[in-house]
Amino acid sequence: MELTEELKTKMIEVLNLEEMTPADIDENAPLFGDEGLGLDSIDVLELIVLLERNYGIKIADPKQGKEIFASVRTMADYVAANRTK
Amino acid sequence: MIIRKIGENILSPISFTTEENLAAVMAGRSALRRYDSLWGLPFPCFASLIPDDLLESAFESDVEKGRLLMDSYTKFEKVVLLSAVKALDSCKIDATSERVVFILSSTKGNVGLLADENPDVERVTPAHTARMVARYFGNPNMPITVSNACISGLCAQIEAFRCLRSGQYDTAVVIGADVLSPFIVAGFQSLKALSDEQCRPFSANRKGLNLGEAAATVVYTVDDAAEDGWRMLAGAVRNDANHISGPSRTGEGSYRALCSVLDDSGLTADDLACLNVHGTSTLYNDEMESIAINRAGLSGVPVNAMKGYFGHTLGAAGILETLLTMRALENGKVPATRGFDELGVSMPVQVSAEHLDTGKKAFVKLLSGFGGCNAAAAFVKV
């Protein structure tokens, strides 16, 4: 599976985006704020766990997450460049 | 109607008496220390833990064996019972009276039991512990347990205040306690709320909170003939209605709670020796409190936080911090905010790393917690 699709599937699962399918998530749309998915601060922390658990990427400072988690696309680029598993 | 404090105890890693805990605060001492891998957890933390051996020997010597109804007691149950025993030793009340109510404040009680292979789930809830304590003292009433996150210790005192003001009871024994476990430490770590260094309330370089274990008990009674002593004047609980874990950017609930207790108590900024705040040392809490304090017109009042001595003691915090503030003010001091260095919040607040002299005998206690809840209460010594 393409990394962006894989991330969308995992996000739907860990963030309990119950009524969404991967096709509903635009990989370039903002994940936070009123547009796009509208994720919150707890979701950022859960995404950090997702990256660590699945790809061996450690993010110590949640503030760093702002850029990484801007969209599914930016997240996929970060994972591709930094994954250790 | 006068609601007066008649008994108390603070049980912390520093000491099991209020006097010695106060002495430690005035001497700037703390039991907070760094643990590289507490209970084998895969991260360092800075915490304050009650030594098991000291607790065990105090429990053995101070608790009457003949009254115990269970075969064994968890650390949580021991600190709750021991603090209540010591507080009731400090005042003469008939705890078997139907005019006395027991109120417990705890966030997580015996949650550590869930790590057992076959956990005794009946015993996890603090309501179970509250009933155990009431039965130990032969009290006939159903105990009230407040579990309202980090503001529980103030909520429990506010419940006591109302129980007495309504005439339902004459005396309330209010116990607050929490002990740490991998559950609680890993949970706060997952929220990236912990600092692995000494916590620094309101400081620019604050990195997060330290957790601490404690139990504290205060006994209030209706005493319209009281000529002196500490009185509880007012209390309020308000919600941010914003987010379950993120503090309000406008300090909404804390602001509203502060306004309510100032209005109810008739106290003004000039009357207050200090505002004893939550001051967890997380970025968002301290920032939020600075906004609420300013909105409530209290930016000129000395602000202090106790987390640098004891860590965040969760369900005990509201009672422990209230009692220590009372005792320090009796000695004419506003305790220093241990760990504070350079102010790092957006609104002006009068935080000090040194003890301040004061002649005033009134203060407001403020707390906030997950679930968007906030509480404030006002006290005065006559």
Added chain:
Amino acid sequence: METMVTHRVKLTPECLEVDGQRVAEAVAGESFLMQLYRKYGMGYPKFFKMDVLCRVGFIASELLLAAEGGERFVPRADRAVILFNRNTSLHADRSFQATIADAEDFYPSPSVFVYTLPNIVTGEIAIRNKYHGESEFILLPEKSETAMNQAVERALMDKETTSVLAGWVEALSEEEYEAEMELVSS
């Protein structure tokens, strides 16, 4: 103190009663809570993030407030939310414990941990309805109408509080829960 119960809701895994009338029954398929969420078109995506205690409390409160009618979601501070149970947030506690039980797969979940406090359900209701009044969760060793009524009367001693959304909300699992909620006015 004179108080008046204006509306009541009772929710179990089998049926829903509003003001004493049975208005919905569970049918085979997805959970009754999901059936009610869809049937009443609640449209609140945060619902899916909630643990079971919050879901039960949320659904019951939505139906109670629908029965009350009137304008909703206007900020107000005159209504308290006071809920009770015996077993605190036990279901979320066990879920979080499961995320830390294995040292080899140790990934404590922040989104599960935030629900390991029983008062989060009072916060969820306050957020949904923009209630800035008192919110509190009280644990009782057993369900007691007397103890709950006394706590509601105490809450009404706050001079800004004129009504209380109160009730028993216990949720041990998706299949084992009970909510009895009412609106009480002074």
